[in-house]
Amino acid sequence: MALEAQIERVGAQFGQTPCIVLSDRPTDEEALAAFAAGVRGYCNTHAAAQLLIQIASVVLQGGLWIGEPLMQRLISATSRIQATSGRIGAGLDTWSQNLTEREKEVALTIARGSSNKEIAKALGITERTVKAHVGSILDKLQVRDRLQLSLIVNGRASEAG
Numbered sequence: 001m002a003l004e005a006q007i008e009r010v011g012a013q014f015g016q017t018p019c020i021v022l023s024d025r026p027t028d029e030e031a032l033a034a035f036a037a038g039v040r041g042y043c044n045t046h047a048a049a050q051l052l053i054q055i056a057s058v059v060l061q062g063g064l065w066i067g068e069p070l071m072q073r074l075i076s077a078t079s080r081i082q083a084t085s086g087r088i089g090a091g092l093d094t095w096s097q098n099l100t101e102r103e104k105e106v107a108l109t110i111a112r113g114s115s116n117k118e119i120a121k122a123l124g125i126t127e128r129t130v131k132a133h134v135g136s137i138l139d140k141l142q143v144r145d146r147l148q149l150s151l152i153v154n155g156r157a158s159e160a161g
């Protein structure tokens with residue numbers, strides 16, 4: 001049975017209960033199809049228990065769990081769209097006014113689609129330090145995730161709703 005049909009059956013049985021899809025061989029295409037069908041989370045069947053708890057927590061709080069590979073793909077796409085219109089970093093004085101210079105650098109690098117490992121290498125800092133900066137940036141800007149941050153940095157937050 002197709003994934004969309006399975007999700008529809010579950011939705012018919014459980015109504016508005018948030019649904020998370022676990023896949024033995026997760027792919028971005030399957031994830032996109034699952035989200036289009038209304039699921040709130042998507043991950044590998046073999047994810048560690050601690051990660052499953054984190055996913056459930058995010059979904060129960062109204063968020064989406066899309067996984068890092070798909071998140072990076074979405075952020076990169078957002079970055080490419082903005083680069084063609086020349087908007088990356090536009091309005092830097094507004095979104096970044098409460099960030100330190102290093103946090104601004106990290107935020108701009110995230111908005112270009114870089115992973116924590118890539119940011120650490122580019123800025124000559126540890127991944128742990130990058131994670132600390134990311135947490136601080138998300139907190140200061142009151143956003144949930146890297147995608148929301150990317151939309152703000154790339155100047156599209158008001159369009160995203």
